[in-house]
Amino acid sequence: MISPRTPSGVLELLPPEQIAFQRMLDSIRSGYERFGFLPIETPVFERSDVLLTKTGGETERQVYFAQSTGALEKARSQDGAEETLPELALRFDLTVPLARYVAEHEHQLTFPFRRYQMQRVYRGERPQRGRFREFYQCDVDVIGKDELSVRHDAEAPAIINAIFADLAIGDFTIQINNRRLLRGFYEDLGIGDPQAQAAVLREVDKLDKRGADYLRTTLTGEGFGLGVDVVEQILAFVQTRSTGHDDALARLDEVSAGSAGSEELARGVAELREVLGLVRALGVPEDNYCLNFSIARGLDYYTGTVYETTLDEHPELGSICSGGRYDDLAGQYTKSRLPGVGISIGLSRLFWQLREAGLIEASAAESTVQVLVPQVDAELLDDQLALASQLRHGGINTEAVLDGGKLGKQLRYADRAGIRFVAILGQQEVADGTVTLKDLRRQDQFSVPRDEVVSALRVELAQPLV
Amino acid sequence: MISPRTPSGVLELLPPEQIAFQRMLDSIRSGYERFGFLPIETPVFERSDVLLTKTGGETERQVYFAQSTGALEKARSQDGAEETLPELALRFDLTVPLARYVAEHEHQLTFPFRRYQMQRVYRGERPQRGRFREFYQCDVDVIGKDELSVRHDAEAPAIINAIFADLAIGDFTIQINNRRLLRGFYEDLGIGDPQAQAAVLREVDKLDKRGADYLRTTLTGEGFGLGVDVVEQILAFVQTRSTGHDDALARLDEVSAGSAGSEELARGVAELREVLGLVRALGVPEDNYCLNFSIARGLDYYTGTVYETTLDEHPELGSICSGGRYDDLAGQYTKSRLPGVGISIGLSRLFWQLREAGLIEASAAESTVQVLVPQVDAELLDDQLALASQLRHGGINTEAVLDGGKLGKQLRYADRAGIRFVAILGQQEVADGTVTLKDLRRQDQFSVPRDEVVSALRVELAQPLV
Numbered sequence: 001m002i003s004p005r006t007p008s009g010v011l012e013l014l015p016p017e018q019i020a021f022q023r024m025l026d027s028i029r030s031g032y033e034r035f036g037f038l039p040i041e042t043p044v045f046e047r048s049d050v051l052l053t054k055t056g057g058e059t060e061r062q063v064y065f066a067q068s069t070g071a072l073e074k075a076r077s078q079d080g081a082e083e084t085l086p087e088l089a090l091r092f093d094l095t096v097p098l099a100r101y102v103a104e105h106e107h108q109l110t111f112p113f114r115r116y117q118m119q120r121v122y123r124g125e126r127p128q129r130g131r132f133r134e135f136y137q138c139d140v141d142v143i144g145k146d147e148l149s150v151r152h153d154a155e156a157p158a159i160i161n162a163i164f165a166d167l168a169i170g171d172f173t174i175q176i177n178n179r180r181l182l183r184g185f186y187e188d189l190g191i192g193d194p195q196a197q198a199a200v201l202r203e204v205d206k207l208d209k210r211g212a213d214y215l216r217t218t219l220t221g222e223g224f225g226l227g228v229d230v231v232e233q234i235l236a237f238v239q240t241r242s243t244g245h246d247d248a249l250a251r252l253d254e255v256s257a258g259s260a261g262s263e264e265l266a267r268g269v270a271e272l273r274e275v276l277g278l279v280r281a282l283g284v285p286e287d288n289y290c291l292n293f294s295i296a297r298g299l300d301y302y303t304g305t306v307y308e309t310t311l312d313e314h315p316e317l318g319s320i321c322s323g324g325r326y327d328d329l330a331g332q333y334t335k336s337r338l339p340g341v342g343i344s345i346g347l348s349r350l351f352w353q354l355r356e357a358g359l360i361e362a363s364a365a366e367s368t369v370q371v372l373v374p375q376v377d378a379e380l381l382d383d384q385l386a387l388a389s390q391l392r393h394g395g396i397n398t399e400a401v402l403d404g405g406k407l408g409k410q411l412r413y414a415d416r417a418g419i420r421f422v423a424i425l426g427q428q429e430v431a432d433g434t435v436t437l438k439d440l441r442r443q444d445q446f447s448v449p450r451d452e453v454v455s456a457l458r459v460e461l462a463q464p465l466v
Numbered sequence: 467m468i469s470p471r472t473p474s475g476v477l478e479l480l481p482p483e484q485i486a487f488q489r490m491l492d493s494i495r496s497g498y499e500r501f502g503f504l505p506i507e508t509p510v511f512e513r514s515d516v517l518l519t520k521t522g523g524e525t526e527r528q529v530y531f532a533q534s535t536g537a538l539e540k541a542r543s544q545d546g547a548e549e550t551l552p553e554l555a556l557r558f559d560l561t562v563p564l565a566r567y568v569a570e571h572e573h574q575l576t577f578p579f580r581r582y583q584m585q586r587v588y589r590g591e592r593p594q595r596g597r598f599r600e601f602y603q604c605d606v607d608v609i610g611k612d613e614l615s616v617r618h619d620a621e622a623p624a625i626i627n628a629i630f631a632d633l634a635i636g637d638f639t640i641q642i643n644n645r646r647l648l649r650g651f652y653e654d655l656g657i658g659d660p661q662a663q664a665a666v667l668r669e670v671d672k673l674d675k676r677g678a679d680y681l682r683t684t685l686t687g688e689g690f691g692l693g694v695d696v697v698e699q700i701l702a703f704v705q706t707r708s709t710g711h712d713d714a715l716a717r718l719d720e721v722s723a724g725s726a727g728s729e730e731l732a733r734g735v736a737e738l739r740e741v742l743g744l745v746r747a748l749g750v751p752e753d754n755y756c757l758n759f760s761i762a763r764g765l766d767y768y769t770g771t772v773y774e775t776t777l778d779e780h781p782e783l784g785s786i787c788s789g790g791r792y793d794d795l796a797g798q799y800t801k802s803r804l805p806g807v808g809i810s811i812g813l814s815r816l817f818w819q820l821r822e823a824g825l826i827e828a829s830a831a832e833s834t835v836q837v838l839v840p841q842v843d844a845e846l847l848d849d850q851l852a853l854a855s856q857l858r859h860g861g862i863n864t865e866a867v868l869d870g871g872k873l874g875k876q877l878r879y880a881d882r883a884g885i886r887f888v889a890i891l892g893q894q895e896v897a898d899g900t901v902t903l904k905d906l907r908r909q910d911q912f913s914v915p916r917d918e919v920v921s922a923l924r925v926e927l928a929q930p931l932v
Binding site: 001002003004005006007010012013014015018019022033034035036038039040041042043044045046047049050053060061062063064065066067068069070071072086087088090099100101103104105108109110112114115120122124134144148149151152155158162277278281282283330332333334335367368369372381382385386388389392393395396397398399400402403413416417 | 467468469470471472473476478479480481484485488499500501502504505506507508509510511512513515516519526527528529530531532533534535536537538552553554556565566567569570571574575576578580581586588590600610614615617618621624628743744747748749796798799800801833834835838847848851852854855858859861862863864865866868869879882883
């Protein structure tokens with residue numbers, strides 16, 4: 001006998017949790033569709049030569065390769081075959097598959113191409129609490145051909161706002177920045193060289209962990225040799241957080257006024273100004289977004305607007321939804337220039353974090369099953385099944401008990417399983433042409449005519465439980 | 467530059483097809499939930515030693531193994547490491563993962579455990595038209611502990627009926643048989659040995675392709691040596707198809723009357739009789755199911771009721787939904803006896819077949835986007851975005867045009883993309899406090915007050931297009 005066990009580093013859920021997880025996936029899907037994005041799915045594996053054109057370092061080392069038994073045996077039996085990569089590799093994100101998809105199907109797509117994609121990705125991480133080797137990413141991107149107006153950058157905060165309001169996991173703040181503004185700011189300070197900028201940004205990123213004094217010492221010290229006043233300007237800059245829409249615009253005015261004339265900075269400010277205006281036009285409450293000049297995201301990838309999202313009550317979770325603007329999605333596959341902007345929600349990790357923080361237990365308690373039809377009397381099984389069919393035809397998720405047993409036990413099962421209603425059909429009900437409905441949540445019970453049971457339950461289910 | 471291309475043997479879809487595919491997935495999910503089944507998902511990979519306990523032959527040869535770069539390098543650098551299997555393998559169906567799941571979480575699950583699972587599975591098939599190396603399976607099973615009443619076998623036809631009625635891909639027939647009845651029938655004919663039975667069944671399975679004369683020659687010939695009358699009895703038996711509920715019961719009476727006394731046959735007849743009665747109680751129209759004594763399914767796996775489903779107008783597609791009853795789900799992982807019954811829809815293959823047969827083009831024409839808000843006047847962008855937000859808040863999937871361009875071009879885009887409505891907000895509409903709604907499907911246009919646009923569109927969207 002083999003011990004049944006999941007591999008390490010995966011998030012496998014019991015049904016109540018799976019239901020809560022599925023509800024979050026559905027909310028995100030519905031949010032993406034609400035904003036007019038179209039679904040795509042790509043295969044779990046890509047050709048290795050296609051997947052691994054651009055990556056390097058950590059990511060490439062974490063890639064999973066897939067080989068069928070036949071391919072494995074062939075590789076093992078042939079001299080030299082071991083030197084070549086296996087033909088297939090599992091996707092490690094949804095961005096490279098998107099690039100491949102758009103480049104491959106370029107002439108069949110309409111641009112701007114608005115797509116969402118919610119699938120699992122794979123990374124050969126060392127097993128570690130909260131680190132997964134398989135996890136869901138829920139991505140949404142809009143891809144232009146040749147150009148894509150900065151206006152599109154305003155949709156991401158509106159999407160984030162709609163989805164996280166719907167998920168109801170607490171207040172959140174969408175933090176917005178712009179890579180051009182960052183670049184321009186450092187140019188103005190005389191740090192124009194991209195590598196020098198990257199080195200400074202890496203140190204600045206440690207501000208939260210190491211504190212301002214560490215930064216002062218490091219940046220004025222050997223290797224950087226920045227002036228004390230320059231470091232103070234950097235510190236003031238990266239600690240900028242706006243406190244409302246007008247304040248955000250005022251912060252941009254300040255940054256412009258303080259500029260030594262960098263065009264990049266001016267362009268970054270102009271982009272942010274346009275984005276903020278449209279974010280407001282899209283109805284995002286001003287409490288839910290702010291400027292945060294410390295946000296940099298991936299140093300190589302993003303080129304304009306960047307976003308991070310944090311839960312106000314749980315900043316320790318880090319960013320729960322991030323993304324930004326990039327200049328060219330698929331330069332490795334096509335000569336067409338494909339600028340884009342997008343965001344990603346890492347749902348497996350978020351779900352795990354929320355569960356750890358005790359924030360999803362309530363939603364996990366309610367089953368997808370809405371009504372249980374117990375077996376009250378074995379002689380009435382046909383009637384009970386007809387009742388179950390009636391409920392199902394009415395669009396109500398219904399479990400019919402087929403094995404029998406005591407009614408009390410069946411009711412306890414419904415209660416423990418998070419099934420809210422029980423529809424009882426015994427001899428008395430059959431004689432009266434009624435059904436007895438028990439509401440286990442409200443601990444209430446009432447009788448309805450048999451032919452009104454669907455409409456009665458629909459009314460009950462439509463009322464929110466307080 | 468690398469040529470962007472998908473691996474062979476996968477079904478990657480463009481957005482209109484993906485929308486049609488997603489609608490089918492949603493219908494199936496909704497059907498499974500309507501019958502009170504709970505969702506689970508398992509990781510794409512299992513530990514190889516866990517996955518490959520039971521399989522052999524063709525399936526095992528088709529398994530994909532997954533190795534991270536690190537594991538691959540380690541295997542290649544160590545002597546002897548190549549002899550062992552890689553640690554992880556991709557699931558080749560959803561049954562083995564279900565067995566592992568139920569055995570692993572046995573003490574946290576409630577039995578009968580009713581679960582559905584809709585995920586992709588992987589097989590290293592030789593690339594071939596209509597054969598996929600990655601494809602969706604949509605499974606639903608109920609698992610008992612120690613025992614599971616045959617009543618549960620009646621739910622599968624009811625689920626199939628509900629889902630395929632909802633999918634609206636044409637009339638279908640659920641064909642029902644019972645392995646005990648088959649076994650008993652052959653026992654009665656003196657073919658009691660399981661291997662001899664299996665050999666006869668393999669030949670009988672060729673009836674459609676090779677014809678009755680081939681069977682007569684083969685089964686009376688060397689190797690089988692059956693009597694001419696025995697072969698005629700087999701031919702008559704396997705060609706039995708009932709033509710309605712009462713006819714099905716009459717066929718069972720006939721088989722019983724003709725039995726030489728096999729207990730297995732009697733039990734198979736009794737089970738089918740009970741199943742048929744409950745299928746009727748569950749409201750399945752009698753045109754949609756029949757007895758078909760030629761259905762055998764997997765020879766090793768199924769033990770009682772078995773099902774296949776065919777499209778009446780497209781029998782050449784073969785079975786589009788199959789399954790049956792099995793005695794013990796997870797004997798390789800647990801000492802608990804876990805009998806179950808379930809069905810599976812191979813959706814990737816079905817979708818491909820339906821597309822080939824021209825049966826899904828209509829549904830593919832309608833976008834998930836319900837309304838386009840075009841950019842009529844750049845000065846009114848903020849108002850147009852506010853309108854888009856209003857529609858989205860009202861639950862309507864809305865794309866807002868952000869790049870501008872001529873209105874005619876934007877309308878043509880909506881039409882080609884399958885977006886039914888366009889909500890126009892120009893200077894005139896702003897002055898009047900109205901929105902002009904264009905229905906591109908009905909080629910109709912009307913004006914509604916701005917604050918009634920959501921309710922007006924909801925009414926339109928709720929009306930079926932004829």
